[in-house]
Amino acid sequence: MPANRFNNFTDYGVGIGLRVPHYEHIFSKKPVVDWFEIISENYMIDDGRPLRLLDQILDQYRVVQHGVSMYFGSAQELNPDHLRRIKELTRRTKTPWLSDHLCWGSVDGRYTHDLLPLPYTFEAVRTTAERIRQVQDTLEIPVAVENVSSYAEYHESEMTEWEFLNEVIHAADCGILLDVNNIYVSSQNHSFDPAVYVDAVPAERVAQIHIAGHSKFEKYILDTHDHPVLDPVWALYARAIDRIGPTATLLEWDDNIPSFDEVHNEALKANKYLKAAADKIAAAANQPEEVLA
Ligand SMILES: [Fe+2]
Numbered sequence: 001m002p003a004n005r006f007n008n009f010t011d012y013g014v015g016i017g018l019r020v021p022h023y024e025h026i027f028s029k030k031p032v033v034d035w036f037e038i039i040s041e042n043y044m045i046d047d048g049r050p051l052r053l054l055d056q057i058l059d060q061y062r063v064v065q066h067g068v069s070m071y072f073g074s075a076q077e078l079n080p081d082h083l084r085r086i087k088e089l090t091r092r093t094k095t096p097w098l099s100d101h102l103c104w105g106s107v108d109g110r111y112t113h114d115l116l117p118l119p120y121t122f123e124a125v126r127t128t129a130e131r132i133r134q135v136q137d138t139l140e141i142p143v144a145v146e147n148v149s150s151y152a153e154y155h156e157s158e159m160t161e162w163e164f165l166n167e168v169i170h171a172a173d174c175g176i177l178l179d180v181n182n183i184y185v186s187s188q189n190h191s192f193d194p195a196v197y198v199d200a201v202p203a204e205r206v207a208q209i210h211i212a213g214h215s216k217f218e219k220y221i222l223d224t225h226d227h228p229v230l231d232p233v234w235a236l237y238a239r240a241i242d243r244i245g246p247t248a249t250l251l252e253w254d255d256n257i258p259s260f261d262e263v264h265n266e267a268l269k270a271n272k273y274l275k276a277a278a279d280k281i282a283a284a285a286n287q288p289e290e291v292l293a
Pocket of ligand 1: 210252
């Protein structure tokens with residue numbers, strides 16, 4: 001397992017999300033898969049069938065934890081019980097990093113279960129980074145924050161989304177889960193160039209990349225995770241990998257889930273771009289050194 005050339009995150013290869021409809025196939029056929037991403041919240045229980053099945057997966061596969069309810073950007077304090085349960089699960093899975101979203105979604109103890117975009121302000125940078133640091137310190141593993149897709153913007157914003165991401169990860173000293181589908185969806189909804197976003201992301205901070213399918217409507221694009229990856233998203237992925245180098249890549253498919261093989265084969269298309277990036281790095285390493293006059 002090579003470390004990424006540009007950072008300290010191990011390149012796990014190409015994975016898919018662990019989903020219940022695929023359990024039977026996985027346990028009976030034991031397919032070769034580089035790694036699975038699990039949704040932490042599905043396994044934050046004291047005991048029971050989900051944990052027993054997870055243990056069987058852990059016996060054979062590498063697993064990385066992804067969360068959907070940390071709400072780093074919410075104004076309220078982090079829930080200590082939630083953190084304790086997450087930490088217990090990280091010890092069980094031995095996840096190399098933990099990802100969750102750069103968003104807010106809770107107010108005064110009430111949870112929206114939505115991944116809401118933040119205002120891109122310096123105040124939000126400060127409070128969000130503080131919470132990410134708190135989570136990293138508690139869990140004692142790196143945190144990678146994921147850019148969300150968005151459908152609304154704030155008048156209060158003082159910078160672009162990619163500038164905000166940069167400010168937060170440097171203030172928090174954390175990693176990035178770069179979702180190129182989310183970048184594409186937001187770029188279409190808010191009329192910015194997605195290539196500019198990808199080019200602005202610090203390569204040394206990217207732990208993982210998400211790819212996914214989305215749905216296009218007349219006036220907006222929705223991040224539905226129910227389709228194969230569309231060509232503009234593959235193009236953005238290729239651009240990201242070319243800059244960042246081979247990086248752990250994960251296909252998200254959460255609705256209208258097809259067979260295991262269909263999902264896995266879609267994910268494995270990423271290998272074409274990963275190989276091209278690895279070849280480019282190898283070719284650069286074989287170049288004769290420049291002779292100085
Ligand atoms: Fe994602």
